[in-house]
Amino acid sequence: MFQKILIANRGEIACRVIDTCRLLGVRTVAVYSDVDAQARHVVMADEAVSLGGAAPADSYLRGDAIIAAALQTGAQAIHPGYGFLSENPAFVELVEAAGLTFIGPSAQAIRAMGLKDAAKDLMETAGVPVVPGYQGDNQDPAYLAERAAGIGYPVLIKAVAGGGGKGMRKVDTPEAFGDALDAAVSEAQKAFGNGHVLIEKWVTTPRHIEVQVFGDGTRAVHLFERDCSLQRRHQKVIEEAPAPGMTEEMRAAMGAAAVRAAEAIGYAGAGTVEFIVDGSDGLRADRFYFMEMNTRLQVEHPVTEAITGVDLVEWQLRVASGEALPAAQEDLTLTGHAFEARLYAEDVPAGFLPATGRLTHLAFPDGARADTGVRPGDVISPWYDPMIAKVIVHGPTRSTALLQLERALASTQVAGTVTNLSFLRKLSRQAEFVAGDVDTGLIERDLDALAAAPVPCSRARSLAALGALGLDRAQPAEGLHLWAPLGWTQVLMLGEETVSVRVEALGAGRFRCAVGEAIHDVRRNDGWVIDGTRIPAEIAREPGAVHVFWGNVYSFGIPDPLAVAAEAGGASGVVEAPMPGLVKAVFVEAGAEVSAGDRLAVLEAMKMEHTLVAPRDGRVEEVLVAAGAQVEAGAALVRMDEA
Numbered sequence: 001m002f003q004k005i006l007i008a009n010r011g012e013i014a015c016r017v018i019d020t021c022r023l024l025g026v027r028t029v030a031v032y033s034d035v036d037a038q039a040r041h042v043v044m045a046d047e048a049v050s051l052g053g054a055a056p057a058d059s060y061l062r063g064d065a066i067i068a069a070a071l072q073t074g075a076q077a078i079h080p081g082y083g084f085l086s087e088n089p090a091f092v093e094l095v096e097a098a099g100l101t102f103i104g105p106s107a108q109a110i111r112a113m114g115l116k117d118a119a120k121d122l123m124e125t126a127g128v129p130v131v132p133g134y135q136g137d138n139q140d141p142a143y144l145a146e147r148a149a150g151i152g153y154p155v156l157i158k159a160v161a162g163g164g165g166k167g168m169r170k171v172d173t174p175e176a177f178g179d180a181l182d183a184a185v186s187e188a189q190k191a192f193g194n195g196h197v198l199i200e201k202w203v204t205t206p207r208h209i210e211v212q213v214f215g216d217g218t219r220a221v222h223l224f225e226r227d228c229s230l231q232r233r234h235q236k237v238i239e240e241a242p243a244p245g246m247t248e249e250m251r252a253a254m255g256a257a258a259v260r261a262a263e264a265i266g267y268a269g270a271g272t273v274e275f276i277v278d279g280s281d282g283l284r285a286d287r288f289y290f291m292e293m294n295t296r297l298q299v300e301h302p303v304t305e306a307i308t309g310v311d312l313v314e315w316q317l318r319v320a321s322g323e324a325l326p327a328a329q330e331d332l333t334l335t336g337h338a339f340e341a342r343l344y345a346e347d348v349p350a351g352f353l354p355a356t357g358r359l360t361h362l363a364f365p366d367g368a369r370a371d372t373g374v375r376p377g378d379v380i381s382p383w384y385d386p387m388i389a390k391v392i393v394h395g396p397t398r399s400t401a402l403l404q405l406e407r408a409l410a411s412t413q414v415a416g417t418v419t420n421l422s423f424l425r426k427l428s429r430q431a432e433f434v435a436g437d438v439d440t441g442l443i444e445r446d447l448d449a450l451a452a453a454p455v456p457c458s459r460a461r462s463l464a465a466l467g468a469l470g471l472d473r474a475q476p477a478e479g480l481h482l483w484a485p486l487g488w489t490q491v492l493m494l495g496e497e498t499v500s501v502r503v504e505a506l507g508a509g510r511f512r513c514a515v516g517e518a519i520h521d522v523r524r525n526d527g528w529v530i531d532g533t534r535i536p537a538e539i540a541r542e543p544g545a546v547h548v549f550w551g552n553v554y555s556f557g558i559p560d561p562l563a564v565a566a567e568a569g570g571a572s573g574v575v576e577a578p579m580p581g582l583v584k585a586v587f588v589e590a591g592a593e594v595s596a597g598d599r600l601a602v603l604e605a606m607k608m609e610h611t612l613v614a615p616r617d618g619r620v621e622e623v624l625v626a627a628g629a630q631v632e633a634g635a636a637l638v639r640m641d642e643a
Contacts, residue, residue: 165234
C-alpha cells in the first residue's frame with residue numbers, strides 16, 4: 001500500500017478520497033488554486049501545495065505543476081478524482097514517466113474509450129451489443145444523410161469526442177437532418193476541437209443504465225448496475241442502484257457485457273460502462289446497447305458502495321499499489337436499494353442557471369451520507385462546478401429508500417445561495433419516479449411543476465418574522481425583554497413581494513402572528529408549535545436575511561430599518577427611531593449644518609449600536625431627544641429644515 005498520495009482534484013471528490021486514505025493510514029497531499037486556499041479538501045489533507053490562478057487552466061489542469069507537487073512532497077501516486085485530468089492519457093504518461101503511479105487505468109485504455117466511434121467498433125468486436133448506426137470516417141453531409149435514412153428516423157447525431165450532451169442532436173425527419181448536422185458539428189468543434197460525428201438509431205423510450213466495473217489490467221468484475229435515467233439536458237440529477245424493474249437475466253447479461261468491455265482493453269481500476277436501454281417493452285436482455293465507457297470513478301459511485309458494501313476508493317488504492325482484485329465475481333452481492341441526489345447551487349426557476357454565494361448556513365441530516373467539499377462560510381465561486389453535496393441514502397427496499405431520500409432532502413439546510421433542493425424534493429415524490437417508471441425524458445415532461453419555486457405559507461412567514469425580530473431564541477433580546485412594546489410589525493421581502501407580519505407577545509415564548517387575514521398562535525418550546533401542532537422547522541438569521549427551513553428553504557430579505565428611516569426622513573425632514581432602543585449619543589445641535597451621511601445619533605437596540613445619519617444636506621431645526629432617553633419605534637429624534 002502507498003504511504004502517501006497526491007489528489008489532483010478539489011471539492012467533494014478530493015474529500016471523499018481523503019476519507020478513505022485516513023482509514024487506511026495513507027497520508028494525503030492536496031493541491032489548490034488561489035480561490036481554494038482555505039477549502040475543505042485543503043484543510044483535511046496532511047499537506048497542501050498551491051497550483052496558481054483560479055481558472056482551471058491555471059491550476060487544476062496544470063499537469064506539470066501537479067506532478068512537480070507530488071515529487072516535491074514525496075507522494076508515490078496520484079489519484080485524479082473525476083473531471084479535470086482524470087481521463088487525459090497524456091497526463092497518465094507524464095505521471096508514469098516521472099516514476100509515479102497513476103491511480104486509474106492505463107493511457108492506452110483511456111484512449112481506446114476516448115472516441116465514441118472507435119470505442120463502438122471495439123465493443124462490437126468484443127461481443128458487446130451496440131446501438132444500430134454509423135460511426136465511419138466518411139463525414140460528407142450527403143453520405144451521412146444517406147446513412148441516417150438507412151438507419152431509419154428518428155436518429156441521434158453524436159460528436160465522437162463528446163460528452164455532457166455537447167455536439168448531440170436528435171433528428172426526427174430527413175428535412176431537418178442538414179441543419180441539425182451543421183449545429184452538432186459546429187458545437188463539437190468548439191467544445192472538443194473535433195467535429196466528427198456518428199449517427200445512431202434513436203431509442204424511443206430510453207433509459208440510462210450503467211454498470212460499475214473494476215479491473216486489475218487482466219481480469220475484471222462488475223458491481224451491478226445503476227439507473228441514471230433522471231436527467232436534465234443529459235446531466236444526471238438523481239441516481240439509484242439497482243435499476244428499478246431489473247430482471248436477473250438482464251442483470252447477468254449486462255454485467256457480462258460490461259466485463260467483456262473492460263477486459264477487452266486491459267482495464268485497471270474503477271470504470272463505468274454506460275448502456276442505453278430501450279424500455280418501451282420493459283427491461284429485456286436483448287434491448288440494451290453500449291453507449292460509452294467512463295474510464296474513472298463516477299460521481300454516482302456511492303450508490304454502488306451502499307448496495308455492495310465495497311469502498312471503491314480503497315479498491316482503487318489496493319489495485320494501483322499492485323494487489324490483486326479484492327474479490328471475485330461470486331463474492332459480490334447486492335443488498336437493498338440506494339439513491340443519490342446531486343445538490344447544486346443553481347436557480348431552477350430561472351432555467352437551472354448556476355449560482356454563487358457564501359454558504360451562511362449548511363447542515364445535513366443524521367441518517368444520510370452527505371459527500372461534500374464545502375462547509376458553512378465557504379463560497380460557491382463561479383470558477384468551478386457549483387455542486388454543494390451529494391445526498392445518499394440506503395434502505396432495504398426501493399420504496400423505503402425513496403422515503404428516506406425525501407426525508408433527507410426535507411431536512412437538508414442551505415442558506416446563502418439559491419439551490420435545487422426544492423426541485424430534488426419534488427422529484428423524489430414525482431408519481432412516475434415513485435412507481436419506478438423512469439426514462440430520460442421524465443423531467444422534461446413534468447418540468448413546469450418540478451421547477452416551480454415553493455411558496456411559503458402564512459405559518460412559514462410568521463416564523464420568518466419571529467426570526468427577524470430575534471424572538472426565535474430561548475430568551476428575547478435584552479431590550480425587548482425589558483421595555484419593548486407587546487407588539488411589532490415586521491416587514492420582510494420575498495423576492496419582489498413585500499410581506500408584513502404583525503407579532504404580539506402573549507407570554508414567555510408565546511406569540512400571536514397575523515399575516516393578512518391569517519392569524520396563528522405560535523409557541524416556542526424545544527421547537528415550534530403552531531396552532532397546536534408541533535412542526536419540524538428551524539430558523540437561521542444573517543445580516544439582511546432570515547431563512548426558515550421547513551421541508552423547503554424559505555428565504556426572506558430583512559429591509560434595513562436605518563435605510564427605511566433615512567428614506568422617510570429625507571422626504572419629511574424628521575428622522576425617526578427605526579426600532580425601540582436607547583439613545584446612546586447625539587452628535588448635533590439645533591442650527592447645525594449637516595451633509596447627507598453625517599452622524600446624527602446612535603441608537604442601541606437588540607444588543608447592537610445603530611448609527612442614524614442625515615438623509616440629505618440641510619440644517620438641523622430641532623433636536624427632540626437627549627442621550628440616555630429610551631424611545632419607541634417611530635419616535636421623532638431630529639427635525640431638519642424642509643427639503
